[in-house]
Amino acid sequence: MAEQQRVAVVGAGLAGCLLATLLGRRGIAVSVYERREDPRVTGAERGRSINLAISARGLDALEHVGLREQALGQALPMHGRMIHGTDGTQGFQSYSADGTRAINSISRSELNHALLDAAEKTPGVTLHFGRRLRDVDLNTGTLAFDDGTSAPADIVLASDGSYSAARRAVTFREGFTFSQDYLEHGYKELTIPAQNGAPAANGGVAGGGSKFALDPDALHIWPRGESMMIALPNLDRSFTCTLFWPKGELAALQTDEQITGYFRTHYPDAAPLMPTLVEDYRLNPVGSLVTVKAWPWVHHGGSATLALVGDAAHAIVPFFGQGANCALEDCVEIDRCLGEFGGDWQRALAEYERRRKANCDAIAEMALDNFVEMRDRVNSPVYRAKMAGQHFLERRLPGHYVSRYELVSFTTMPYARIPARMRRQGRLTAVAGAGLLAGTLAIVRRALR
Amino acid sequence: MAEQQRVAVVGAGLAGCLLATLLGRRGIAVSVYERREDPRVTGAERGRSINLAISARGLDALEHVGLREQALGQALPMHGRMIHGTDGTQGFQSYSADGTRAINSISRSELNHALLDAAEKTPGVTLHFGRRLRDVDLNTGTLAFDDGTSAPADIVLASDGSYSAARRAVTFREGFTFSQDYLEHGYKELTIPAQNGAPAANGGVAGGGSKFALDPDALHIWPRGESMMIALPNLDRSFTCTLFWPKGELAALQTDEQITGYFRTHYPDAAPLMPTLVEDYRLNPVGSLVTVKAWPWVHHGGSATLALVGDAAHAIVPFFGQGANCALEDCVEIDRCLGEFGGDWQRALAEYERRRKANCDAIAEMALDNFVEMRDRVNSPVYRAKMAGQHFLERRLPGHYVSRYELVSFTTMPYARIPARMRRQGRLTAVAGAGLLAGTLAIVRRALR
Known part of the structure; x- marks a missing residue:
């Protein structure tokens, strides 16, 4: 019965392609509607990318469709930050205590092309380009496009980004809590x-x-x-x-x-x-640079259900390099919930939004917080001392003390657990005192070199 | 030159009517478009009012169009809160230290009728009922209505409430920070x-x-x-x-x-x-119950300017009884700015949004805060002791210690100054200690009765 539902994915970006591929592999027929022409043919828009930094969560999601190694093959590992002073000096700060972990610089369009290829060759997945969504009618279960065409859908998965066109259909529903900041x-x-x-x-x-x-x-x-x-x-x-x-x-x-x-x-x-x-x-x-928050993510009409996915549900600023990683995690969660509930879309989507909301709120806040850190604090002696202290603790207390950056970038721990973990860690290890000590030692050691 | 601009007010609620009347008195021709039929003829909707509590700010605004006494004549003063316990007991808490100040219960529709009458008889003001706004095109300066008609406008003043139709025309503009919570x-x-x-x-x-x-x-x-x-x-x-x-x-x-x-x-x-x-x-x-925040309030197109007014700019929850009071203050501020800038709409509207934003943010927060206070804290012994302590201080330190409720409801001090004033007051009078003492005395006195 669940297999008979007509499923539409709006947007053939990273999340839309991964989601369609995952659903196709599950035997579900999916139509993907993308407003642009096929980017593998037309090329990318000028100056609108911000390179991606794919890290543990994104790689884990890509692994689900066998694209992890291919993505890593197109990526350049970055093992740390290089801070450039106004005097031209450069200082390297490792992302991990042991220096081995890296985030991966990859071209958004290259990764998108790989995901488009994967979706296209998945049985049951049909890609439709040049179909700009104008409206979604959940009562009739119809997608209407700017070119005058329309398409039926029982399940509409809106992965059409921060400025989601599909989301507009529900933006003014009474009770839809929504912000674009x-x-x-x-x-x-x-x-x-x-x-x-x-x-x-x-x-x-x-x-x-x-x-x-x-x-x-x-x-x-x-x-x-x-x-x-x-x-x-x-x-x-x-x-x-x-x-x-x-x-x-x-x-x-x-x-x-x-x-x-x-x-x-x-x-x-x-x-x-x-x-x-x-x-x-x-x-x-x-x-x-916009932060979008929305609730609920799943909306019901007389004959169709709309679910917001990725940036359409929770666009975040790019300062933690987690926007794409987080959106890809959404897709895996939808797929996982469908598995758990035997293909029951209503239960699966309800569980998806329940599991993901707090996590996406948490990374949204950490991403804003990281902006201040990146543009300002990374260059201060206090920050460098704190970093040195953190790495000192990570090496001395392996597994017990792990920095926020490592938990976000090098693990798949649910984002929402990270702030609490950081607070707990702070209390347990009396981080303030130890960090100050380690930092002071590091400064003294550097000064004595 | 400024007089030649075609001014449209969207919405003939409390704010729209007051604004049209103020502008008409300034010699500006104004067309008011209201989606409903004339409510003086059709009556109010069932169960959608929440009575208004008009206080100092609303009365001050009504005074500008000579309606203060008429409004008070239709109102019932409420000098305090009557708290009903689950055991059926009632306890009265005065709103002011001296017991003389009152907020005024008034029917929203009665007040709206009085304002509609005032607008209608103001030269230059034309009221159009049954015109539901469908879209605003700021590039052509056109309002389009659901009945297929349209109207030209250079200045569009959107006073069409929390779910403003006019605001939808700018909701998806890049850079429009917006939330509905x-x-x-x-x-x-x-x-x-x-x-x-x-x-x-x-x-x-x-x-x-x-x-x-x-x-x-x-x-x-x-x-x-x-x-x-x-x-x-x-x-x-x-x-x-x-x-x-x-x-x-x-x-x-x-x-x-x-x-x-x-x-x-x-x-x-x-x-x-x-x-x-x-x-x-x-x-x-x-x-x-929705809180709406938006920024900017003023939006420019090729040939028209849209300004958000009242709930359309900053809908708040009703728990401080300030929504209407605050919206009416907006209208007076627009009128004041027009006076200060000699009828220059662009400068006047820029100044209006600049002056009002922080004030409206402040009352939005206080209104949410008051929900917790009303539904929970008013009935606790600690709260009653704090209230008693506040009134004690207000009587002993007249003019120096004034409660937040009095500043919001019985003065026209800009809302944004109130939180800072409360903090300052707290420090200066060492309120914690004195309040505790006064509260304890009050409790002891009551116990000994």
């Missing part, structure tokens, strides 16, 4: 290209003879307080940079001189590595 | 009719020989923790009761026996006063 900061993508070394033997291959302008084993951060820039390495040995700054400030840089002048002053070591800075700054759009 | 609690209106005494001499006149079933000089509260009922007196000597309870609980009472049984157990002194309880409970809808 924009940061004053926007972002602008910039680039540090590969540096040409000696020409490669075979000539012409992208990156053949070139090298990375910065250490590719790190996520680079230029913390400047009000503004911040980050850079993630790409396979072609370039870096994608993202400048975060209040939107008013981003718009205020107008002339070539203002743009180059600002970067020479505040990002003196990066500016010379950015030959297309002015062009990138001019042409790339200003992106928004 | 529903409480788990809903509400249900019930009634305590006037009690028939000896027939009036002239016979037949409503309330002629009848009397109030409860003290009409108080806002009655039945604090029960998870649920709460309040009752406000009406001119016809009835009381409008509002039961607040989680929506699931409200829906769970089904049979006549369940309804009457619940009230006899939890509201034993009120139940016998409610002869139409079962009918009211069955027929009246469950209302929602």
Whole structure:
């Protein structure tokens, strides 16, 4: 009976493709509707990516459809943060106490292409491109598209992102608690290209003879307080940079001189590595940073049910690198619930939203919190001492003391348990005193070098 | 030049009418569009009022259009809270230290009728009923209505309430920070009719020989923790009761026996006063309690500007009796800003949103806070001791110590200053110690009576 329900997935981004693939493998026929044309044909939009940092949760989800190794093969591991001072100095901070753990820089579009391929070749999954959703009618069970076409659906899984079109159909329902909270900061993508070394033997291959302008084993951060820039390495040995700054400030840089002048002053070591800075700054759009919260995630009409998935349910800011990881976890949870409830969609979706809500709220808060940490605190002596103290404790108390960053990035512990774990850990190990001691020792040791 | 702008007000509720009247008096032509038919002709909807408690801010705003005395003439003063225990006992708590201040129970529809009359007779103001807004196009400056008609506007003032239709036109604009937050609690209106005494001499006149079933000089509260009922007196000597309870609980009472049984157990002194309880409970809808926050309030398009006013900008829960008072203050502020900027709408609206935002955020928070206080704390010995302590301090330190309730309800001090004032007051008077002392004395005195 459950198999007879017509299932539609809205949005063929990372979550939509993974979800369709998981459902297809379960023997469920799924129609996926994507507003863009096939991105494997048309290519990505300019300047709207923010590279992904795939970590334990995303990899675990990809493993469910056998894509873990393929994804890692397209990714570059980053074992820590490289902090760039205004004086051009660089300082490396390992993400893990033992230095072995890494998050993985991967191109959003490459990963999306791999997931589109996986969905397309899964029996039962049909991809429909160029179908921009206009409205969902849950009473008749109909999706209406901008091109005038429509499609029937009993179960609508809305994985169409932060600005979800499917969500609009329920936004003004009485009792739908909803918020979209924009940061004053926007972002602008910039680039540090590969540096040409000696020409490669075979000539012409992208990156053949070139090298990375910065250490590719790190996520680079230029913390400047009000503004911040980050850079993630790409396979072609370039870096994608993202400048975060209040939107008013981003718009205020107008002339070539203002743009180059600002970067020479505040990002003196990066500016010379950015030959297309002015062009990138001019042409790339200003992106928004929004946190979306919604409740409930599952909505019923006379003949159809809508469930919000991934960013459509809980868009978060990118400062913990967890947006995609978290969305992929949603898909696995829906699939798991369907398994547990023998394909009963109503029970499965009710359980999905119940299990995921607190976790997604928790990472949303940690992501906002991390913005302050990244743009400001990472560069302070107190923060460095705290980090040193944390790693000291992690090494001395393996398994007992684990930093928040490690729990978020290198485990699949439910996000919601992490804040409580951190508080418990703090009490149990009397972290304040020990951290201060370890930090002081680290500073003294460094000073005596 | 400013006079040539076509001004539309959406919604002819309390704020829309006051705003149109103020603008008309300023010589500005205003078209008011209201979705309902003229409520002076059709009457009010069943069970959707929550009586208003008009206090200093609302009265001050009404004074600007000469309606203060008329409103007070239709109102019943309530000098304090009457707390009803589960054992049927009643305890009166004065709203002010000197016992002279009162909030004023008034029928929302009566006040709306008076404001509609005032708007209608103001030169330049035109009221259009039965025009339900479908969309606002700020690029063409057009309002489109459900009946297929449209109207031009350069300035659109959206005073169409918590579920504002005008606001939908900007809800999905990038950068519009917006939240609608529903409480788990809903509400249900019930009634305590006037009690028939000896027939009036002239016979037949409503309330002629009848009397109030409860003290009409108080806002009655039945604090029960998870649920709460309040009752406000009406001119016809009835009381409008509002039961607040989680929506699931409200829906769970089904049979006549369940309804009457619940009230006899939890509201034993009120139940016998409610002869139409079962009918009211069955027929009246469950209302929602929503807090709406939005930013910005002013939105520009190619040829028109939209400003959110009152509940459309900042709907709040009713537990401080300030929703209408706050909305009316908005209107006065817009009018004041227009005066200060010589009729320059753009500067006036920018200043309006700047001045009002923090104030409306502050009362939104205090209103939520007061829910906990009303349904729970008012009945505790600690709370009563604190109240006694506050009043003691207010009498001993006149002008220096003023309670939050008095600042909100009996002054026009900007809401946003009140929390800081309360903190300062707490520090300066060492309120904790003194309040405890005064409270203890009060308890001891009561015990020795």
